[in-house]
Amino acid sequence: MRLRNIPGAREEVSKDERCFGAGDDTKGKWSGIFGRKAPLMVEVGMGKGRFIIDMALKYPEFNFLGLERYESVMVKALKKLDRMKAEGAEVPGNIRFFCGDAAYLTDYFENGEIDRLYLNFSDPWPKERHAKRRLESRGFLKIFGNVLKDDGIIEFKTDNEGLFDFALSELEYAGYELLYCTRDLHADSSEMQDNVMTEYEEKFSAKGNKIFKYRIKKHI
Ligand SMILES: C[S@@+](CC[C@H](N)C(=O)[O-])C[C@H]1O[C@@H](n2cnc3c(N)ncnc32)[C@H](O)[C@@H]1O
DSSP states (O other): OOOOOOTTHHHHHHHOTTEEETTSOOTTOHHHHHTSOOOEEEEESOTTSHHHHHHHHHOTTSEEEEEESOHHHHHHHHHHHHHHHHTTOOOOSSEEEEESOGGGHHHHSOTTOEEEEEEESOOOOOSGGGGGGSTTSHHHHHHHHHHEEEEEEEEEEESOHHHHHHHHHHGGGTTEEEEEEESOGGGOHHHHTTOOOOHHHHHHHHTTOOOEEEEEEEOO
16 A cells, blocks of 8 residues: 555544544443444455445444554545545444554454454565564464454455465464465355455456455364
8 A cells, every 4th residue: 555644644533533543442342332232343454445334334234443554544434434425325334443553453452352354455565574564474363363252254355376375374373264265256256246345456356366365263
C-alpha cells in the first residue's frame, strides 16, 4: 500500500466514534462496543476497507472490525462510509475500526474474543531477515491463536506465491489445521460463490495473477 501522509488523519481517526485505538479500553469489551453479542470477525491490515465494509453489508448478523496500523489509510475507509451515506446507499451499522499493530492484538482483545480473522494480501516482506514481520509467520499465528476462540478460523488470500508457500510451511509450527487450500481461487466455482473481493484482489486478478487462499482452524 503506497502511503501518503494525509494531514489531519490522526485527529480525524481519534475523534471518530467508529474508530478505536491502543489508548481505548477495548479488551474483552467488544460486544458492548457493538451494542450486541454476535460473532466477531476481524480483518488484519484492512487497507482502505473495501472487503470489511462489503462483508459487513453481506453478513449483518456478525460484528466486523477492520484493523489497520496507519491512520492515513484508515481515513479512506471512513470517507468511503461517509460517501455511501451521502449517496443514500445502505451503510452497515455492524462495523468498527481499530488503528493499531497486529503485534499487540492481545492488548486489544481478550483471549478467545475473536471468531474469525481475515488476512488479505498481507505485506510480503520478501527479505528473509524480515520473515518474522509476515503476518502468516508462526509468531503472528501464535498471537492470533490467543485472541481466537477455540475453534476459530483464519482465512488468508494473496497473489504472492512465495508468501503463500511460506504461510503453508509455518502451519506445522503453529497449531492449526488446514481446512481448505487453493492455488487458483477464482477457478474454484464453489468457493467463489461466497467470495468477497478485496481491493488488491480485484487489481491483481484483473492483471491475470492467480489468487491463493487457505482456511485454517485453531486446534483446541
Ligand atoms: C497490501 S495492503 C492490503 C489491503 C487489503 N487487505 C486488501 O486486500 O486490499 C496491506 C495492509 O495491511 C496493513 N498492515 C500491514 N502490517 C500490519 C500490521 N502489523 N498491523 C496492522 N496493519 C498492518 C498495511 O498498512 C496495509 O494497509
